[in-house]
Amino acid sequence: MEKVLLKNLGKPNSHKIDTYIQGGGYRAIQEALRHTPDTIIQMVKDSGLRGRGGAGFSTGLKWSFIPKDPTVPKFLCCNADEGEPGTFKDRGIIDNDPHLLLEGMMIASYAIGANTAYIYIRGEFAFGARRLEEAIKEAYERGYLGRNIFGSDFSLDIHVHRGWGAYICGEETALLESIEGYRGQPRIKPPFPAISGLYGKPTVINNVETLSCLPAIVLKGPKWFASIGPEKSPGPKIYCVSGHVKRPGLYELPMGTSARELIYEHCGGIRDDRRLKAVIPGGVSAPMLSADEVDTPLDFDSLAAKKSMLGSGAVIVMDETTCMVKVAYIILRFFSHESCGKCTPCREGTIWLTKILKRIEYGEGRTGDVELLESLCSNIFGRTFCPLGDGAVMALRGVLKHFRDEFVYHVENKRCMV
Amino acid sequence: MLPERLREEIRAVEKRYSTKRSAVMEALRIVQREKGYIEKEDMEEIACMLGMRPVSVNEVTAFYTMYNIQPVGRYHIQVCRNISCSLLGAEHLISYMERLLNIKVGETTQDGKFTLSTVECLGSCGTAPMMQINDTYYENLTEERIEEILKGLE
Numbered sequence: 001m002e003k004v005l006l007k008n009l010g011k012p013n014s015h016k017i018d019t020y021i022q023g024g025g026y027r028a029i030q031e032a033l034r035h036t037p038d039t040i041i042q043m044v045k046d047s048g049l050r051g052r053g054g055a056g057f058s059t060g061l062k063w064s065f066i067p068k069d070p071t072v073p074k075f076l077c078c079n080a081d082e083g084e085p086g087t088f089k090d091r092g093i094i095d096n097d098p099h100l101l102l103e104g105m106m107i108a109s110y111a112i113g114a115n116t117a118y119i120y121i122r123g124e125f126a127f128g129a130r131r132l133e134e135a136i137k138e139a140y141e142r143g144y145l146g147r148n149i150f151g152s153d154f155s156l157d158i159h160v161h162r163g164w165g166a167y168i169c170g171e172e173t174a175l176l177e178s179i180e181g182y183r184g185q186p187r188i189k190p191p192f193p194a195i196s197g198l199y200g201k202p203t204v205i206n207n208v209e210t211l212s213c214l215p216a217i218v219l220k221g222p223k224w225f226a227s228i229g230p231e232k233s234p235g236p237k238i239y240c241v242s243g244h245v246k247r248p249g250l251y252e253l254p255m256g257t258s259a260r261e262l263i264y265e266h267c268g269g270i271r272d273d274r275r276l277k278a279v280i281p282g283g284v285s286a287p288m289l290s291a292d293e294v295d296t297p298l299d300f301d302s303l304a305a306k307k308s309m310l311g312s313g314a315v316i317v318m319d320e321t322t323c324m325v326k327v328a329y330i331i332l333r334f335f336s337h338e339s340c341g342k343c344t345p346c347r348e349g350t351i352w353l354t355k356i357l358k359r360i361e362y363g364e365g366r367t368g369d370v371e372l373l374e375s376l377c378s379n380i381f382g383r384t385f386c387p388l389g390d391g392a393v394m395a396l397r398g399v400l401k402h403f404r405d406e407f408v409y410h411v412e413n414k415r416c417m418v
Numbered sequence: 419m420l421p422e423r424l425r426e427e428i429r430a431v432e433k434r435y436s437t438k439r440s441a442v443m444e445a446l447r448i449v450q451r452e453k454g455y456i457e458k459e460d461m462e463e464i465a466c467m468l469g470m471r472p473v474s475v476n477e478v479t480a481f482y483t484m485y486n487i488q489p490v491g492r493y494h495i496q497v498c499r500n501i502s503c504s505l506l507g508a509e510h511l512i513s514y515m516e517r518l519l520n521i522k523v524g525e526t527t528q529d530g531k532f533t534l535s536t537v538e539c540l541g542s543c544g545t546a547p548m549m550q551i552n553d554t555y556y557e558n559l560t561e562e563r564i565e566e567i568l569k570g571l572e
Contacts, residue, residue: 085500085539123447123484124540126553159434164443165484167538181439181470183481199436242502242543249544284501314543316502330504334538340481 028215053207084283086314104211229255282311285391287398346389
């Protein structure tokens with residue numbers, strides 16, 4: 001497959017505007033401006049593009065919820081708060097090809113009628129934030145941003161907003177709270193951001209990778225995009241592979257590539273040629289697959305059918321030496337650290353789960369602890385404001401589903417069976 | 419009182435948003451960039467500039483983990499302890515650094531040079547294990563490489 005999202009990686013000065021233009025950049029926005037916003041929305045609907053941040057919602061449909069009233073200001077927010085453990089694709093785009101993202105944002109802003117857009121980037125990405133600021137400056141200097149871009153009557157300003165160390169701000173309503181200068185705690189939905197988002201105005205929040213697909217969709221057409229990968233979740237996808245593989249990294253492949261192909265063909269197999277034990281297919285919130293599910297295509301629907309999810313496309317590979325109690329402990333410790341504190345089941349529940357997992361891991365587990373974990377999971381799942389609590393439970397349930405015996409062994413024998 | 423150039427920088431940030439309050443995170447970052455950490459007086463001054471109550475600024479400072487409300491060493495070492503780094507030996511490297519610097523996680527060396535912290539995923543999982551020192555990422559870490567990196571810092 002011809003690369004779309006990572007095509008400029010490795011080019012010298014790939015982040016500079018001249019390099020981007022020489023590679024055909026900023027033609028798509030000029031093409032888009034020749035069409036009506038509604039035509040662009042229809043094009044994106046027809047392409048079948050689904051959000052790459054984790055939820056997999058149809059991008060074109062999301063845009064179509066934005067009210068058409070031209071007197072109401074609208075906003076686009078690019079979600080670059082990449083924090084799902086195992087995920088590093090958006091950073092790849094931002095550090096190496098920031099203009100691809102900017103052009104995608106221009107197309108999206110034009111389609112929804114937004115004249116102001118923000119890039120919410122996590123604070124740790126200091127390098128990426130500087131790259132974006134430099135790229136935005138370059139774009140203003142050429143007249144690609146600001147008033148009447150490319151001679152049209154469309155105007156757009158893009159600003160960088162740095163997060164400052166809160167995973168929860170990747171949740172779209174927490175992200176909006178954060179831009180407004182509050183603690184990043186999720187809002188109750190509805191109202192959805194398309195109706196009442198940033199400053200109470202209609203707002204679209206799209207992930208970096210989603211927005212970066214747009215220039216190619218405009219130039220090559222929705223049919224081309226829809227022809228890549230599975231019919232219901234088409235397009236190119238960046239898989240972020242980490243853990244026990246020989247060649248970890250970013251791989252842009254057709255959506256629906258199997259975990260087996262990804263691990264054994266593209267990543268060279270498991271380190272030291274050990275046996276595969278489990279794969280987390282979409283960041284730690286996604287329930288893990290066991291080694292015998294490794295032929296599962298990595299796309300939204302195939303993974304949902306396996307009771308897991310594509311999430312952010314972060315594929316974390318674990319070999320036979322991995323202790324699953326420790327994995328569960330590290331994941332739940334993360335969620336308890338990142339719970340925003342707004343609702344009780346998540347705030348207290350993730351702490352309790354972590355405490356119990358810690359004592360099991362350190363050989364101090366008590367009889368009944370595994371059942372206690374399961375009971376706590378039932379009391380958190382579906383009872384929280386936002387998906388963070390659910391994500392923590394799905395992750396733990398995923399480990400228990402395949403490796404419950406390891407937990408029982410830890411409790412009974414005060415040590416690991418691996 | 420913050421120097422006038424910082425106040426000017428904060429006023430420029432306000433212009434990006436529909437409300438002044440939206441500038442609070444960036445204002446706090448600017449103060450931390452200059453002083454290394456944020457004091458009560460800084461929060462009060464930012465509150466005054468942005469038309470906020472001081473407690474609302476304090477809420478923001480307390481919520482976001484990257485704001486330092488206490489001085490940190492000249493080099494703030496933040497080692498990732500999340501899953502991908504852990505699978506490739508992050509715990510060993512954290513203990514190694516504790517021994518090397520003769521401090522525990524959360525502490526600062528007596529000369530004020532290094533503070534050692536652990537953090538959750540920094541989005542560098544393909545090059546795990548990794549750490550961040552001030553603004554810079556250091557990846558594919560080994561004991562030897564860590565020793566070399568720390569020696570190289572003035």
